[in-house]
Amino acid sequence: MLDKLKSAFSSFVKKTLTEEKLEESLSELKLLLISNDVALDTADEICDKIVDSLKGDQIGRLSSTKKMLFEILEEIITEIITPDEEIELIEEIQQKNKQGLPYVIVFLGVNGTGKTTTIAKIANYLNKNHVTSVAAAADTFRAGAIEQLSKHMNNVGIRVIKRDYKSDPASVAYDTIEHAKSKKVDTVLIDTAGRQVSDKNLMNEMKKIVKVAQPDLIIFVGDSLAGNDVLHQAKEFKRNVGIDANILTKLDADAKGGAALSISHETKKPIIFVGVGQGYDDIERFDPDLFISNILDLE
Numbered sequence: 001m002l003d004k005l006k007s008a009f010s011s012f013v014k015k016t017l018t019e020e021k022l023e024e025s026l027s028e029l030k031l032l033l034i035s036n037d038v039a040l041d042t043a044d045e046i047c048d049k050i051v052d053s054l055k056g057d058q059i060g061r062l063s064s065t066k067k068m069l070f071e072i073l074e075e076i077i078t079e080i081i082t083p084d085e086e087i088e089l090i091e092e093i094q095q096k097n098k099q100g101l102p103y104v105i106v107f108l109g110v111n112g113t114g115k116t117t118t119i120a121k122i123a124n125y126l127n128k129n130h131v132t133s134v135a136a137a138a139d140t141f142r143a144g145a146i147e148q149l150s151k152h153m154n155n156v157g158i159r160v161i162k163r164d165y166k167s168d169p170a171s172v173a174y175d176t177i178e179h180a181k182s183k184k185v186d187t188v189l190i191d192t193a194g195r196q197v198s199d200k201n202l203m204n205e206m207k208k209i210v211k212v213a214q215p216d217l218i219i220f221v222g223d224s225l226a227g228n229d230v231l232h233q234a235k236e237f238k239r240n241v242g243i244d245a246n247i248l249t250k251l252d253a254d255a256k257g258g259a260a261l262s263i264s265h266e267t268k269k270p271i272i273f274v275g276v277g278q279g280y281d282d283i284e285r286f287d288p289d290l291f292i293s294n295i296l297d298l299e
Contacts, residue, residue: 005257008032037258042265083270102180109221111194114249120152121283133187136176137162138169141193170212203240224259249275
């Protein structure tokens with residue numbers, strides 16, 4: 001997992017210690033980052049920050065220099081993946097529940113990212129933390145979407161509020177929130193249609209759902225194996241609808257690792273969970289320190 005990104009940074013450090021010109025090392029690092037799904041703007045910022053950090057420093061063949069370079073990289077990456085505001089999901093839900101209201105989460109993402117499975121994983125995670133939830137089947141567009149959500153939610157013991165296909169998705173979200181209020185359910189998990197981000201009707205539908213549901217949290221669910229497509233998706237959802245947090249799926253199968261860096265840098269929103277397998281328990285809170293240790297050889 002993330003081995004290729006780790007190799008890219010290690011190669012940069014090794015080359016910097018043996019090359020006279022930093023520019024050559026940075027040029028190679030930039031190419032390696034881009035080839036490992038790091039967005040161009042993110043790669044540029046990493047390289048620019050390296051230059052700024054090394055100004056006035058003499059690069060020599062010293063063991064302490066190797067340590068210094070890794071420390072510089074650690075500081076840069078930490079800054080990129082550390083959000084302006086942390087999201088403590090359980091605490092936020094509890095605070096909203098104290099007002100006698102359910103905490104509402106809207107999930108966004110294109111087809112094939114594992115969004116529906118992720119919603120079930122989150123429901124399972126909440127249940128294990130003694131937080132109740134109900135799901136809204138607000139993807140009334142795709143054939144089989146309601147059945148797919150119902151199947152996953154049945155597997156984790158969560159009720160689904162649903163209507164017929166082609167029903168107004170916003171009304172499904174509204175009905176589910178009203179159900180949660182009347183039944184004192186802690187959290188509402190709203191599934192939405194996953195079409196291409198270029199679909200204007202999709203974006204208008206998302207805007208209406210958000211306007212009606214007034215969610216406490218809007219989560220973008222992206223596939224870490226999708227390369228720069230996942231970044232484009234996140235940027236379009238952020239621009240058109242707004243997002244508060246990210247979940248990356250399939251991180252356990254990601255040998256590159258660039259998606260996490262790019263999503264953090266480009267959206268300026270935290271990655272709160274990562275998918276690490278196909279089971280409902282296979283979701284983990286994103287740990288920036290663990291991520292850094294997986295991509296930098298700091299020992």
